[in-house]
Amino acid sequence: MANKIPRVPVREQDPAIRATNFEEVCYGYNLEEASLEATRCLHCKNPRCVAACPVNIRIPDFIAHIAQGDVASAAAVIAEDSSLPSICGRVCPQESQCEGACIVGIKGEPVAIGKMERFVGDWQLDNPLSVPQITPNGHKVAIVGSGPAGLACASDLARIGYEVTVFEALHEVGGVLVYGIPEFRLPKSKIVAREIDKIRQLGVRFETDVIVGRTVTIDSLLDEEGFEAVFIGSGAGLPRFMGIEGENLNGVLSANEFLTRANLMRAYDEQYDTPIYVGRKVVVVGGGNVAMDAVRTAKRLGAEATIVYRRSEKELPARVEEVHHAKEEGIEFRMLTNPTRVLGDDKGWVTGLNCVQMELGEPDESGRRSPVEVAGSDFAIECDVVVMALGTSPNPLIASTTESLATSRRGCIVADEEGRTSRSGVFAGGDTVTGAATVILAMGAGRKAALAIDEYVKSL
Amino acid sequence: MFEIVEKRVLAEGIYLTKVRAPRIARSAKPGQFIIVRADEKGERVPLTIADYDAEQGTVTMVTQALGVSTRKIVAKEPGEAFADIAGPLGRPSEFVAEPIEELRKKRFVFIAGGVGTAPVYPQVKWLAEQGIKPDVIIGAKTKDMLIYTEEMERVAGNVYIATDDGSVGFHGLVTALLEKLIGEGHEYDCCVAIGPMIMMKFVTLTARKYQLPCIVSLNALMVDGTGMCGACRVTIAGKTKFTCVDGPEFNAYDVDFDEAMRRQGMYRTQEQRALAIARERAEGHKCNIGLDK
Numbered sequence: 001m002a003n004k005i006p007r008v009p010v011r012e013q014d015p016a017i018r019a020t021n022f023e024e025v026c027y028g029y030n031l032e033e034a035s036l037e038a039t040r041c042l043h044c045k046n047p048r049c050v051a052a053c054p055v056n057i058r059i060p061d062f063i064a065h066i067a068q069g070d071v072a073s074a075a076a077v078i079a080e081d082s083s084l085p086s087i088c089g090r091v092c093p094q095e096s097q098c099e100g101a102c103i104v105g106i107k108g109e110p111v112a113i114g115k116m117e118r119f120v121g122d123w124q125l126d127n128p129l130s131v132p133q134i135t136p137n138g139h140k141v142a143i144v145g146s147g148p149a150g151l152a153c154a155s156d157l158a159r160i161g162y163e164v165t166v167f168e169a170l171h172e173v174g175g176v177l178v179y180g181i182p183e184f185r186l187p188k189s190k191i192v193a194r195e196i197d198k199i200r201q202l203g204v205r206f207e208t209d210v211i212v213g214r215t216v217t218i219d220s221l222l223d224e225e226g227f228e229a230v231f232i233g234s235g236a237g238l239p240r241f242m243g244i245e246g247e248n249l250n251g252v253l254s255a256n257e258f259l260t261r262a263n264l265m266r267a268y269d270e271q272y273d274t275p276i277y278v279g280r281k282v283v284v285v286g287g288g289n290v291a292m293d294a295v296r297t298a299k300r301l302g303a304e305a306t307i308v309y310r311r312s313e314k315e316l317p318a319r320v321e322e323v324h325h326a327k328e329e330g331i332e333f334r335m336l337t338n339p340t341r342v343l344g345d346d347k348g349w350v351t352g353l354n355c356v357q358m359e360l361g362e363p364d365e366s367g368r369r370s371p372v373e374v375a376g377s378d379f380a381i382e383c384d385v386v387v388m389a390l391g392t393s394p395n396p397l398i399a400s401t402t403e404s405l406a407t408s409r410r411g412c413i414v415a416d417e418e419g420r421t422s423r424s425g426v427f428a429g430g431d432t433v434t435g436a437a438t439v440i441l442a443m444g445a446g447r448k449a450a451l452a453i454d455e456y457v458k459s460l
Numbered sequence: 461m462f463e464i465v466e467k468r469v470l471a472e473g474i475y476l477t478k479v480r481a482p483r484i485a486r487s488a489k490p491g492q493f494i495i496v497r498a499d500e501k502g503e504r505v506p507l508t509i510a511d512y513d514a515e516q517g518t519v520t521m522v523t524q525a526l527g528v529s530t531r532k533i534v535a536k537e538p539g540e541a542f543a544d545i546a547g548p549l550g551r552p553s554e555f556v557a558e559p560i561e562e563l564r565k566k567r568f569v570f571i572a573g574g575v576g577t578a579p580v581y582p583q584v585k586w587l588a589e590q591g592i593k594p595d596v597i598i599g600a601k602t603k604d605m606l607i608y609t610e611e612m613e614r615v616a617g618n619v620y621i622a623t624d625d626g627s628v629g630f631h632g633l634v635t636a637l638l639e640k641l642i643g644e645g646h647e648y649d650c651c652v653a654i655g656p657m658i659m660m661k662f663v664t665l666t667a668r669k670y671q672l673p674c675i676v677s678l679n680a681l682m683v684d685g686t687g688m689c690g691a692c693r694v695t696i697a698g699k700t701k702f703t704c705v706d707g708p709e710f711n712a713y714d715v716d717f718d719e720a721m722r723r724q725g726m727y728r729t730q731e732q733r734a735l736a737i738a739r740e741r742a743e744g745h746k747c748n749i750g751l752d753k
Contacts, residue, residue, distance in 0.1 A: 156565055169686050171504070171544040179688075209546040211686055215483050241700065241732040248700060250717055250726045265503070265683065271609035273503040273529050274683075275730035340650050348722040395687050397705065 003039035007109035015328035017298050022183045022268055024190075026090075027326055029112075031069070031350045034119040038067035040111050042103055049113060052101035055444040057081045059098055059113055066116055075124045077310070077442055078117065083199075083447070085150045086125055086191050088440050089118025091181060091289075097440075125194045131201045137161035139457050142227040144212045144398065147175020148439045149233030149234065149430025151199055152446030153453070158202035160454060165227070167210040172264060176431075177439070179264040179307030182293050184300070185322070188263075213397035218405070218426060224387045228460060229425045232413060233446055234398055236431035240390040242285070247388075251279065251350030255286070255294040255326040255389035278303040279384030283353050285339055285391030287311065293330050294387045305331050310338040310358050310371045336360070336371060340378070342386055351382045394432045400410045402426070410435060419449030420456075427453055461541035465518060470607040471600075473525045474575055475534040476510065476726045484516030484547045490583040491553030491677065491709050494519065495685040497544040498532040505529050506704075508654075509548065509578035510608075519545070522578035522607065528734045535688035549685045550708045553583055553652075554675070556615070560590055568594035569641075569648040569672075570616075571634050571663050573655020577608045579677060580654050580718065585615045595646070595696060599634035603627035634659065635666040642670055649673065653712065659722065661717035674712035678703045694720050 011027040013016075018025050029037065041063045049059045058077050065074035078085045094100070094114035102110035141157050143150045146168040154164045172178050177192045186192060200206065210216060212234070219226045239254035241247050242343040258276070261267040265274035282298035284291050287309035299305040307326070309316060312335050316323055327333065336358040359376035360369035399407045405420035406414040412433055419427040429445030431437055466478035484494060488509055495504045511520035513519065525534045536542065555563055577598050587594055596616040600606045601624045613619050619630025622637040630637045634655075642648070649731040651674040653663040660676040667674035680692035680703040692703035695716035700705065740747075 075673070169546065170684060171546070179684075209481065209544050211546060212551065214548055214686075215487055215546070237686070239690045241690070241693075243700075246725065248695060250722060254690040257683055257691045260683050260689050266501075272501045273532070273734065275503075275727040275734070277727060277730065348719070395705075398688065 001185045002042045002104070005040065007034070007040065007112055008033050008037040012117050015325075015330070018184065019296075022300055024187050025184050028122060029115050029119045031071070031119075034066050034116050035069055035338035037112050037116060038063045038064040040104060041067070043312055044103055046221060048101035048103065049098040049111075051340055052097050053081075054097065054438070054440045055081045055447070057098075057117075062120065063111070063113070063116060066120065068130060071120060071123045072127070074120045078120055080438075082443065083155045084121070084148060084195055084439070084443055085117050086121030087148070087177060087186065087195060088184050089114050089116075089121050091319075091438075092440050093438065095320045096125050102225065103133055111418070122191075125191070125198075128198065132159065134159065134203060135161050136163060139163065140165070140227045141453055141457070142167060142221045142225070142230045144218075144230060144232045145169075145175055145234040145430075145432075146173040146196075147177060147208060147233060147235050147430065147442065149235070149432075149442035149449075150175065150231065151196065153231045153233060153429070153450045154204045154446075155199045155202060156447050156450035158199070158204045159452060162454075162457075163203070165205045165207060167212055167216070168206060168208045168301040170264065171208050173206050173459055175238075179260045180293070182259065182263055184296070185293065199394070201358060205250055211397070211400040218398065218402040222425060228457050229427060231419065231446070231449050231453060232393060232421075232426065232428040233430045233442065234432045235442075236392045236436040238393045238395050239388065240392065242390060244337065244341055246350075247342055249342050249344040249350050250348050250364070251277070251384055252319060252342055252386045252388065252406040255284070255290045255387050256392065258294050258387050259290070259297065262301070268297075268301060276301065277385065280304060281383040282306070282385040282387060282388055283308055283383040284387040285353075286391075287316040287318060288389060288391065289318045289322055291389035292318045294389050298385070299329055299331060303385070306383070307331060307333045308337045308339060308353065308355060308381070309333070309335055311368065312336055312360060315368050338371065338373065339386075343380060344393070350384050350386055352382045353386055354378060354380050382393070392431075392436045394435070398432075417448065418452035419445060419453055425456065427456075461543065462545045463541045464536055464538050467536070467538050471605045472520065474522060474605070474607055475525065476520060476522050477533070477536065478518050478520045479542060479545060480517055481519045481545050482520050484545060485512045485517045486514045486546040488519065489552035489556050490514040490586045492548035492550050493579075493581075493685075493708060494521065494545055494547030495549060495682070496531065496533055496542055499543050500534060502543060503529040504544075504546075504685065505533065506549070506679070506685055507533075508576075508677075508679075509582060510578035510581055511585075519547075522575060524575040527731045528738050529654045531738070546685065549704060551706070553709055556586065559592055563587070564592055565588060566592075566649045567647060569638070569646075569651050570591070570594055570596045571599070571638065571653040571655070571659075572596060572608075573599045573634060573652060573659040574605065575607070575658075576655030576677075577606075577612070580652070581608050581611055581615070583652065584612060588615040595620065595621050595641075595648070597622060597634050597637055597641075599623070599626065599637070599659070611689075631738070633662070638663070638666055649688055650675070652676075657717060657721045660712065661721075664712040664715070664717070668713060669675070675709050676712040676715060678710060678715065678720060679708070679724075680704075680720065681724060691726075693723070
């Protein structure tokens with residue numbers, strides 16, 4: 001019978017202190033806390049959490065192992081379906097996936113599945129499995145992009161004997177895990193680099209500074225470099241802007257730029273050369289995880305930081321935990337507020353953001369009530385930096401340099417469930433196919449494509 | 461790592477660096493650029509490609525040491541290596557894709573300003589390989605700051621020099637020299653200007669006066685150089701474009717130069733601060749109150 005104790009709280013850095021540093025917010029469970037939390041699972045006959053997990057991790061089974069103190073077996077269960085547990089445990093939107101479906105959550109707090117997954121993932125990094133014996137099968141596959149989709153695909157292919165090379169455009173491996181998600185939410189050297197090292201140990205080669213579509217092309221990889229198949233996991237890296245007046249003033253940045261400077265280029269650390277500008281007051285436009293990452297980064301860099309979002313708090317697409325953390329850290333939230341114009345001084349620098357008040361009208365095609373402008377409600381928010389976090393779309397570089405690779409109207413590469421594109425031998429998955437989504441979905445897509453690639457190469 | 465095989469001083473503060481970067485050397489085309497990161501803590505610096513050799517697997521860049529990051533780049537010696545070089549980035553010059561017969565009918569004039577002479581060279585060289593010999597105007601402050609004149613003379617039709625102080629060639633700005641040449645009866649169908657933003661702005665005004673089509677290559681601020689950050693936004697014919705993926709070359713008449721110049725100054729305060737700190741450190745100054753960390 002399940003233990004009816006309240007959800008075991010997770011230890012976190014004090015909000016007032018962490019708002020001034022870039023160290024990880026959440027300390028995670030230790031074995032004692034994880035095994036206690038594990039006793040809360042009901043072990044439902046039809047586990048709704050498993051169905052709600054995008055890669056169907058056998059959640060009750062790994063929890064049962066934790067309850068018995070057998071973390072190694074828990075890790076083995078997770079490894080069947082996920083290649084990056086320490087990362088997904090940190091960044092998955094559990095409240096709308098596994099934990100959102102948890103029966104315990106109907107009357108109380110759901111079982112802390114994400115925190116337990118993170119615990120197991122971290123344990124595995126500290127207690128690595130011996131590298132499996134791999135018999136090379138003599139076939140070469142190229143992976144484009146070293147984000148979650150590419151890493152998962154590379155890892156699965158290497159395990160079954162493929163010679164895998166991952167091409168990364170930036171100077172560091174990890175994709176959005178490195179340039180997008182901040183250190184305080186996903187530590188780079190402690191977690192991301194070690195997960196990638198695990199994949200490197202499988203024999204996967206990483207080549208940075210290679211921009212597919214410029215340095216090489218999909219066709220040159222296939223025709224000249226001897227790769228038999230290519231997986232494109234190049235993500236959704238192109239930032240959107242609003243198209244409002246004043247958007248090119250000095251002080252208006254995409255969240256991608258702001259976060260890339262802070263995360264990939266380590267601009268928050270004086271030892272690094274890349275500059276970053278926050279001014280005194282930063283307004284971040286948007287309500288997703290990227291907006292939360294940007295606003296909390298701005299706060300940590302010493303600015304007063306505000307979120308401006310056109311819908312209400314209920315519609316915020318960000319993870320609940322991030323919104324909660326942001327509030328604890330003193331981020332101001334201005335809901336039902338839509339920017340109409342960026343204001344500037346005569347030298348062309350931002351001085352404020354003109355906004356209108358919104359109210360919620362009828363539900364739109366996404367089922368969310370769409371915001372409608374309240375007439376005559378114009379007002380200005382004073383600020384010196386505006387960060388646009390309005391979502392991203394796939395970079396057209398690969399599609400535009402690869403003949404007969406079909407794309408959708410939104411610029412996404414068209415691929416089936418298993419990652420097959422319109423070109424034989426070319427596979428794709430993750431954000432470049434779906435548009436900006438989650439780490440876990442990209443990872444799942446990379447794994448499915450690995451199976452399809454294996455099938456394809458064997459059929460040659 | 462990208463090994464340096466040659467380094468030379470071209471003029472005061474301007475250095476030529478040749479590096480081993482076989483993939484880039486193989487795919488580079490005129491008009492494209494690279495991003496260089498000197499070391500693990502370095503900035504990603506967009507630099508023009510001054511030459512490339514697919515057989516040798518080398519890429520040549522010309523760097524003017526202005527800030528902390530460019531100083532780091534020029535401080536590297538042969539045998540040492542850059543942490544990263546990414547490229548070739550941006551679209552190649554439009555003429556690369558034009559039918560050769562059409563190109564041969566065109567009379568090109570290139571206008572190169574200062575360190576901008578370096579990226580003009582591969583364009584003129586490429587045209588020369590197709591049997592086209594464009595005229596080139598090279599401008600500099602003074603005789604000692606001129607670069608790439610000999611290389612240019614080998615591939616160009618006529619090379620005209622303009623210096624601000626008249627120490628060599630025409631005494632005055634490149635725009636005045638262009639007007640003089642046109643006044644003397646030189647006829648051109650296409651002008652390509654690469655140099656400081658302010659020079660490109662005024663070349664554009666001059667070209668417009670003679671209804672001479674004009675292309676400029678913009679050197680906007682960038683982080684990734686692949687379309688990801690949008691730091692290099694410029695307004696082209698009223699629309700926002702990214703210099704890194706939509707450019708770097710644009711129809712000069714469409715460019716909002718004033719905005720482009722203003723946006724180049726986005727991090728000037730931080731850059732100057734970093735440079736001042738670096739200078740004081742080099743002089744042995746230690747900050748006692750920890751301002752330089």
